[in-house]
Amino acid sequence: MDAYNDEHFLSSYLRLRENPNYNDLLETPAALSLLPDVKGRNILDIGCGFGASSAYFADAGATSVLAIDASERMISKAISDNSRENIEYEVMRAEDLHTDRKFDIVWSSLVFHYIEDFGSLLKTIHDHLVPGGILIFSQEHPLTTSDYSGHYTEDNDGNWNGYRFSSYGREGERRSLWFDTEVVTYHRTFSTIITSLHDNGFVVEKVLEPLPSEPAISIIPRMKREIHKPSFLVIKARI
Template sequence: MKENQYDQTAFFEKYRQFPRSVAGLQAAGEWHELRKLLPDFTDKRVLDIGCGFGWHCRYAAEEGARQVLGIDISKKMLTVAQEQTSFENVSYRQLAMEDMAFAPDSFDVVLSSLAFHYTPNFQEVCEQVFKSLSAKGSFVFSVEHPVFTAEGRQDWLYDEAGKPELWPVDHYFTEGKRQANFLGSQVTKYHRTLTTYLNTLLTVGFTLEAVVEPQPEPRLLAEVPGMADELRRPMMLLVKAVKAV
């Protein structure tokens, strides 16, 4: 099994207290923009890669999806997802994204939220997604923005008063492994340039339909402490691609 910080008890309990873990999509700063990229789910077969607590799976079911499968490497995350899911057409499976091997034409829509910066094998994952999608199927995902992942530590430089002063961007063109401090733990992530993310999709055969660098939803700027600082640099990248053939 691949590296999986989310099944470490101390880390998982902290993650469960995250605003987006508690309140779901409405507490996700990018949701208002990501939702615009999603296709019509009516009667669609949907795969959610790195589904976590299953928020997007349940949303797809609510919007009329015929069948939804959420996969995640974390058993603890999937246990919570199952407990919170009442839709009979939504199922979950413990599976690392790198181990996907679905049959051709298995899905009409593939989603992924903030998962692909955890894999060193982005192109292989995209190839598997392309193979498993039906013709004209949609691939919509979010990742941490390359400006956010480049330096590695993923923290501000602070002034003498302890206020965020600058966001460091360094070694941008040196792709690969980074060690980030997240919820008090060292978490391995993988940095890629914007060029790599987009050209990989084109190389695999996808047609790009949208690229979005989302700003936080305005209401969250007042509700969530520190959210206003997210206007100072991009934290996330949203992409919609289509299997045009």
């Protein structure tokens, strides 16, 4: 996504990531719960950002990590903050993924909702996996991508009591503002996501819509409202 090349956007984004947030408390633990032992594995990290996940894989014994991100600034920061001998950082868009290498695990955190052609992306990933290889990805929940004006509702005492949204059945482009920057995402229904995985040669093994733990809620109390509508979708699939 181009916004990650914008300096103002990036500094806001990095400030957000400095303190425990929804990603740290909800999305990352859920995705990591699906990760097998990475020792001796070759891993592709799509949308590696500033390299935190790639460094984690390298430190956990991965043989190699190819870490790609569309943002030059992110890759620069990854190289300066999270270099490891067996990580190769490259500026590359997920849609342009091309390498002669094959991987045991493809990992992608919160990138796929930026991708217009999901089927083509899955086909490319399939071609870069070894037989039996796995894809683990997270994305914004379809009820989020459906409608960025969607919002939790409150009762008279200010307790969150539900969620209101629209247009779940209308797939395609969504434009929204994040840190004053226009961000383009693509809404796909649950059914399209699962069916596309099958149609492109994947067996869906596990789907998560993570809910916050009690400790997470004590850090960010508004996470309680996730019970009404989760923010993330996390999937493990195998070829």
